[in-house]
Amino acid sequence: MKDxxxxxxxxxxxxxWASLGLAVPxxxxxxxxxxxxxxxxxxAAPVVIRTTGVRELGHAAALLAxxxxxxxxxxxxxxxxxxxxxxxxxGRDGLRRRxxxxxxxxxxAVTVLDVYAAVDARRANxxxxxxxxxxxxxxxxxxxxxxxxxxxxxxxxxxLPSFMRHVRSVTPRGDxxxxxxxxxxxxRTVEWDAELTGDDAGRRISWRSVxxxxxxxxxxxxxxxxxxxxxxxxxxxxxxxxxxGMVGTALATAVGEEPEQxxxxxxxxxxxxxxxxxxxxxxxxxxxxxxxxxxxxxxxQPHPDRVDExx
Amino acid sequence: MKALCWQAPGKVAVADVPDPxxxxxxxxxxxxxxxxxxxxxxxxxxxxxxxxxxxxxxxxEFMGEVVEVGDEVTRLRPGDRVVVPxxxxxxxCRACQRDLWSLCENSNPNAALAEKxxxxxPAGIFGYSHLLGGFQGGHAEYVRVxxxxxxxxxxxxxxxxxxxxxxxxxxxxxxMAAEMCGIRDGDVVAVWGAGPVGQFAIASAxxxxxxxxxxxxxxxxxxxxxxxxxxxxPVNYAETSxxxxxxxxxxxxxxxxxxxxxxxxxxxxxxLLNAYDKTKHLARLETxxxxxxxxxxxxxxxGGTVSVVGVYGGLSDKIPxxxxxxxxxxxxxxxxxxxxYMRPLLERVRRGEIDPTVVISHRLPLTEAPRGxxxxxxKRDGCTKVVLxx
Ligand SMILES: NC(=O)c1ccc[n+]([C@@H]2O[C@H](COP(=O)([O-])OP(=O)(O)OC[C@H]3O[C@@H](n4cnc5c(N)ncnc54)[C@H](O)[C@@H]3O)[C@@H](O)[C@H]2O)c1
Ligand SMILES: [Zn+2]
Ligand SMILES: [Zn+2]
Numbered sequence: 001m002k003d004x005x006x007x008x009x010x011x012x013x014x015x016x017w018a019s020l021g022l023a024v025p026x027x028x029x030x031x032x033x034x035x036x037x038x039x040x041x042x043x044a045a046p047v048v049i050r051t052t053g054v055r056e057l058g059h060a061a062a063l064l065a066x067x068x069x070x071x072x073x074x075x076x077x078x079x080x081x082x083x084x085x086x087x088x089x090x091g092r093d094g095l096r097r098r099x100x101x102x103x104x105x106x107x108x109a110v111t112v113l114d115v116y117a118a119v120d121a122r123r124a125n126x127x128x129x130x131x132x133x134x135x136x137x138x139x140x141x142x143x144x145x146x147x148x149x150x151x152x153x154x155x156x157x158x159x160l161p162s163f164m165r166h167v168r169s170v171t172p173r174g175d176x177x178x179x180x181x182x183x184x185x186x187x188r189t190v191e192w193d194a195e196l197t198g199d200d201a202g203r204r205i206s207w208r209s210v211x212x213x214x215x216x217x218x219x220x221x222x223x224x225x226x227x228x229x230x231x232x233x234x235x236x237x238x239x240x241x242x243x244x245g246m247v248g249t250a251l252a253t254a255v256g257e258e259p260e261q262x263x264x265x266x267x268x269x270x271x272x273x274x275x276x277x278x279x280x281x282x283x284x285x286x287x288x289x290x291x292x293x294x295x296x297x298x299x300x301q302p303h304p305d306r307v308d309e310x311x
Numbered sequence: 312m313k314a315l316c317w318q319a320p321g322k323v324a325v326a327d328v329p330d331p332x333x334x335x336x337x338x339x340x341x342x343x344x345x346x347x348x349x350x351x352x353x354x355x356x357x358x359x360x361x362x363x364x365x366x367x368x369x370x371x372e373f374m375g376e377v378v379e380v381g382d383e384v385t386r387l388r389p390g391d392r393v394v395v396p397x398x399x400x401x402x403x404c405r406a407c408q409r410d411l412w413s414l415c416e417n418s419n420p421n422a423a424l425a426e427k428x429x430x431x432x433p434a435g436i437f438g439y440s441h442l443l444g445g446f447q448g449g450h451a452e453y454v455r456v457x458x459x460x461x462x463x464x465x466x467x468x469x470x471x472x473x474x475x476x477x478x479x480x481x482x483x484x485x486x487m488a489a490e491m492c493g494i495r496d497g498d499v500v501a502v503w504g505a506g507p508v509g510q511f512a513i514a515s516a517x518x519x520x521x522x523x524x525x526x527x528x529x530x531x532x533x534x535x536x537x538x539x540x541x542x543x544x545p546v547n548y549a550e551t552s553x554x555x556x557x558x559x560x561x562x563x564x565x566x567x568x569x570x571x572x573x574x575x576x577x578x579x580x581x582x583l584l585n586a587y588d589k590t591k592h593l594a595r596l597e598t599x600x601x602x603x604x605x606x607x608x609x610x611x612x613x614g615g616t617v618s619v620v621g622v623y624g625g626l627s628d629k630i631p632x633x634x635x636x637x638x639x640x641x642x643x644x645x646x647x648x649x650x651x652y653m654r655p656l657l658e659r660v661r662r663g664e665i666d667p668t669v670v671i672s673h674r675l676p677l678t679e680a681p682r683g684x685x686x687x688x689x690k691r692d693g694c695t696k697v698v699l700x701x
Contacts, residue, residue, distance in 0.1 A: 144405040144416075231405060265423065272417045275403040280457065281334050282435060284364075284445025285420035294424055299366025300438065300445040301314060302331040302455070 011117045012071050016063025019056040019074065026053030038099030039088055048084065052077075071118040078111035136239050137260050141267040143274045144231040147223040148202040153274050154221055154234075155205060163269035163279060165290060166262065177210070190214035216241040234270070236263060261291045313701075314368040314451035315680045320358025323681050328368065331447060331455040336383030339459040341393060345472035346373035346449050348680070348687050348697045349397075349480055350506050350574065351622050355440065356684050359575055359598065360624050362424065362441040371397035371437040372480040373449030374472060377463075386460045393463035394479045395456055396649035399435040399446065402461035406434075413646035418458065419444045428625065433646060450680055452701050464653045473698060474660055477511075477667040482660075483652035484620050485511020485572070491618040491643035492568035494519045499561055501525040501610060502543075503603040504572035505533035507670040507696045508620060512570050514541045514665055521568075525560060527553055527603075529578070532693045540669050549580060557610045565612035573603035574621030584629075591628055598625030608634050619644040670696040677701045 025033055030046040030053070039045040055077055062070040085104045092100060143150050153159065157170045157178050168181040168189065176196040184190045192213020198206035198220070208218035217240035226233045268289045269279050279288035284297040316326045331340055349372045354360050356369075374394040377387050387393065400407050400415035407415050415434035419425060422432035425442050438448015447454060456463060466475050485508050492500060500516040502509045505528035516524045525544045526537035534545035546556050557566055579585050579602040588600045607617050608631050617640055635642070659665050672695040675683045683697035 142405075144403065144408070261423070268422060271404075272401075276337075276401045276417050276458070278335055278337065280401070280417055280420050280435070282420050282445045282457075283331070283447040283455070284367075284441055286334065289420045289422060291423040294421065294441075297364075297421075297441060297445055299316070299364045299368075300441065301316065301366055301368045301447050302329045304329045304332065 009068055012063050012068035015071060015074060015114065015117060016060050019063065020060035023053045023056035023060060026050065026056060036099065037103040038092065038096035041092075041096065042088070052081070069118065071114055074114045075111065075118050078107060078114055081107050082111065135241065135259075136237070137263060138235065138237040139260065139263040139267055140233060140235040141264075141271050142226055142231055142233050143271045145274050146202075147225055147232045150232045150234055150274055151202045151205070151223045154223075154270070155199070163273045164266045165269070165287070178207075180209075180213075182215075192217070234267065236267065238263065258292070265289050265291055312452040313677060314447075315370060315677065316365070317355060317363055317367045317369055318365050321356065323356060323369065323684055325678050325680060326366075328366075328451070331453050333379060333381050334455065335457060336381040337458055337460065338381040339377050339384055339387055339456050339463070340379035341373075341375040341395065341449075341454050341456050341463075342378045343373050343375040343449050343452060343454060343677075343701050345375070345476050346370050346677070346699045346701070347476055347480075348372075348450075348683050348699065350508060351439070351480075352684070353688050354575060354622055354624065355438075356688060357576060360440045360442070361428065361598075362421075364441060367438065367440070367445075368447045368451050369438040370448035370450030370454075371439055372476065373437075373454065374466075374476050374479065375449075375454075377459075378453070381459065384459045387463060387465070391463075392466045394466060394475050394653070395437070395449065395454075396462045396464070396483075396653060397436055397439075397480045398433075398646060398649055399437065399444065399457055400461055400650060401458050407461070407650075410648060410651050412648040412650040414648075421445055436646070450677065450699060452677070462650060464657065466657075468661070470661065471668075473668045473671060474666075475657065476698070477507075477670075478653050478656055478660070479649060480647070481507045481670075482511050482656055482665075482667050483649045484508050484647040485513075486515040486652055486656060487645070487647050488512040488570045488572060488618050488620040489515035489519050489521075491620075491645075492516070492519075492570065492616045494521050494568065496520060497522050498567040499523045499525070499564075500568045500570065501527060501546075501557055501566035501607070502570040502572055503527045503577075503607055504574075504621060505530070505537045505543075505545075506572065509533075509570070509572035510537060510540070510670050510695075511665075511667070512572050512620070513537055513543045516568075516570075517541055518659075518664065523560075525557065525566060527606075530690050533690075533695060536669070536695065553606055554610055561612070565610050565615065567612050568616040568618060569607035569611045571604050571607050571617065571619045571621040575599035575601065575623045575627075577602040577604075577621075588628070599623050599627045601627040601630065605629065605631060608640065611638075611640055614639045616641045616643060620647065622646075671698050673697045675699055 026049050030049040033049050034040040034045040059074050062073050089100055160170050161167045166183050168183055171179045173179050178194050180194055181189055181191050192209040192215055194207045194209045197208045204222050206220040209216055219238040222235040224233045272279050281288050283302055284300045312330050313325050314328045315323055317323055352369055355363055377389055377391040380387055398413040399418040400412040401417040404416040413434050418435040419432050421441055421444055425432035435444025435446055437446050489512050498521050500521045502512045505526045513524045513526055525546055526534055527546045527548055528534050529547055529549040537543040538545050577600050611617055672693055677699050680699055686692055686694040687697050
C-alpha cells in the first residue's frame with residue numbers, strides 16, 4: 001500500500017514540477033512563446049499565455065503541496081488549452097499553422113499522461129493493499145462508552161438498520177449466518193447471507209458473505225479503548241465488490257452515494273445511538289446525519305410530511 | 312403557525328408554516344411566549360453565515376410553555392415554563408460531560424458539512440443555518456426542542472419572562488466573555504461592542520473583580536448605558552483613536568484583557584482597510600470584517616487575554632499574528648456553553664445582582680419582527696435590544 005502510494009505521489013509531484021518549469025517561460029517571455037507556438041500574430045496571445053502561466057503556477061502549488069488527485073486540475077487545464085488551440089487553428093496557415101499543430105499534438109500527449117496519472121491517483125484511494133481484488137474502505141469514530149458497550153450494540157445485528165441508512169434489514173438465519181437486505185442506487189435492493197467469521201467480545205467482529213449473494217463483501221469492526229478516558233475508538237474496514245466494479249462505484253458516486261462518506265455517516269449515527277440512544281434529527285435533516293442527502297435538505301421549518309421519515 | 316422566515320440577505324418575513332410535531336421521544340414542543348433578536352441573528356440577516364436557506368425559521372433566544380412532551384422525557388411536563396439554551400446538547404457525549412455544551416458531538420445532523428468548513432463540527436443551534444444543523448428557530452409560535460431533559464431550564468418562581476429570557480443566550484455569553492479573561496485583582500478590561508452582549512460582559516467583568524472596564528462603541532446611547540448602568544469608562548471610536556486612548560487610560564500598559572463583543576460585521580472608519588475587506592469579500596477570499604478583533608489584539612497588554620465571543624463564520628484576513636505571538640497573548644473563544652451558566656446566573660438575577668432587563672429598548676409582537684430586525688441592525692430609534700412577544 002505504502003509503495004503504491006509513493007509511486008502515485010512521485011508521478012503527481014513530477015507533473016507539479018513540470019507545471020512550475022512551464023510557468024517560467026510563459027510568465028517571463030510570453031512573446032517568444034507566442035512565436036514558437038505560431039500564435040504571435042494575435043494581439044491577445046501574450047495575455048492568454050501569461051494567464052496560462054499563472055494557472056500553471058496554481059497547478060504546481062496544488063500538486064506540490066496537495067494530494068496526488070490534484071492532477072485533475074491539470075487535466076482541466078489541458079482541456080482548456082486544447083480548446084484554445086483548436087479555436088486558433090482555422091484562422092492560420094503556413095508555418096504558423098504547422099507550429100500550432102505541433103503544439104496541439106504536444107498538449108494532447110501531455111493530456112494523456114495527466115489523465116493516466118489522475119485515474120491512477122483515484123484508483124489508489126479505492127484499492128486496498130495494491131491488489132486488484134475487492135474495493136476497500138475504512139472509517140473510524142470515537143464513542144464515549146466502554147468498548148464492551150459499543151461492541152454489544154453493534155453485535156445486536158438486527159439493530160444495524162437503526163444507524164446504517166442503506167441496510168433495510170438483518171435477520172438471523174441459524175447460528176452464525178445473517179441475511180442482509182440493503183438498498184442500492186436507483187431504487188434497487190441487493191441481498192446476501194453473511195457469516196460471522198470472528199467474534200471477540202468487546203474487541204472485534206468480522207463477517208464475510210457466503211457465495212451466491214448479490215454483493216461479495218467482508219468486513220471487520222474493531223473496538224479499542226481510546227487513551228485517557230476518551231471512550232472507544234471504533235474502526236471499520238470493509239472489502240467489497242459491487243456489481244459493475246469500478247464503474248458501479250463511479251456511478252454510485254455520481255448519484256451522490258460516495259461509499260466512504262456513507263460509512264462515515266453510518267458511524268456518526270452509530271455514535272449517536274450508542275451515546276444518546278437515538279439518531280439526531282433536525283427539521284432540515286429529518287433522516288439524520290446523511291451527506292448524500294445534504295443537497296436535498298428543505299428549509300429549516302417544520303414539514304408535517306417528513307416527520308415520520310426514518311432512515 | 313406564524314414564524315419569521317429568512318428570505319434573502321436583508322430580507323425576512325413572517326409566514327404561515329406547519330406546526331412542529333414531536334419527532335423523537337426526547338422532544339418537547341414549546342409554545343413560545345417571549346423571544347429576542349440577538350446580534351448573532353443579524354449576521355444571518357445580513358447574509359454572512361453560509362448555508363442559510365430561504366424559508367429557514369430564525370431565532371435562538373426564546374422561552375415559553377411546554378405544551379407537548381415526548382414519551383421518554385422525564386424532567387418536563389405540559390405547563391412547565393422554560394428558558395431554552397441556544398446550543399442544542401445531548402448531555403451524553405464527552406464534550407457535554409466536560410461542560411463544553413456548545414461543542415456537543417451529537418446535536419448537529421449536518422456535521423459533515425460543518426467539518427468541510429471548520430475541520431470539526433460544533434453543536435447544532437436553533438435557527439442558525441444548515442451548517443449548524445438546520446433546526447427550526449424560536450421566532451415562531453411553537454418550536455420543537457430536542458434533548459428536552461438536558462437543555463431547558465424550568466422557571467418555577469415569579470420572575471417575569473423579560474428577567475429570565477436572556478439566560479438562554481446573551482447573559483451567559485457576556486458572563487463567559489468576562490470569565491474567559493481570568494480577571495485578577497486590579498485588572499483593566501476593555502470591551503469592544505456595547506451591544507447587549509457587551510453590556511453583560513461589562514457587568515460581569517465588574518462582578519468578577521475588574522478594577523476598571525472600558526466600553527468601546529460609537530453609539531452614544533449604548534456608551535451611556537454602559538457608563539450609567541455599570542460604571543464603565545466610555546470610549547467612542549468614532550471620535551478618538553482607540554489605541555491611543557486605551558494606552559492613556561492604562562498609562563501605557565494596555566488593558567489586561569480585551570473582549571471582542573462585536574464579531575464579523577464590525578464597522579470601521581478607516582476607509583482603506585474597509586475597502587480592502589470589501590474587495591476580499593467580493594472575491595470570496597474573506598468572509599469577515601474583523602476590525603474589532605484586530606484592534607483588540609493590538610491594544611491588549613503584554614501577556615494579556617483576548618476573549619472572543621463576537622461571532623465569526625469563515626475566514627479572516629490581516630489578523631496581527633505577530634503581535635499575538637510575540638507578546639504572549641492568550642486567545643479564548645467560543646459559542647457560549649450556556650447550560651453551564653444558566654442556573655448560577657438565574658441565582659444572581661433572583662438575588663438582584665444583575666438586572667438583565669435594562670438592555671431592552673423595544674417590545675414588538677412577533678408579527679412585527681421584520682421591523683425589529685431592521686431597527687436592531689441599523690441601531691435606529693435608540694434600539695439596543697428587541698423583545699418579541701407572541
Ligand atoms: N459567543 C456566543 O455564544 C454569542 C452569543 C450571542 C451573541 N454573540 C455575538 O456577540 C456579538 C454582539 O452581539 P450583540 O447582540 O451585542 O449585537 P449588537 O449588534 O447589538 O452589538 C454589536 C456592537 O458592536 C459595535 N461595533 C461595531 N463595530 C465596532 C468596532 N469596530 N469597534 C467597537 N464596537 C463596534 C456596534 O456599534 C454595536 O453596538 C455578535 O457578533 C453576536 O453574534 C455571540
Ligand atoms: Zn445569540
Ligand atoms: Zn453532547
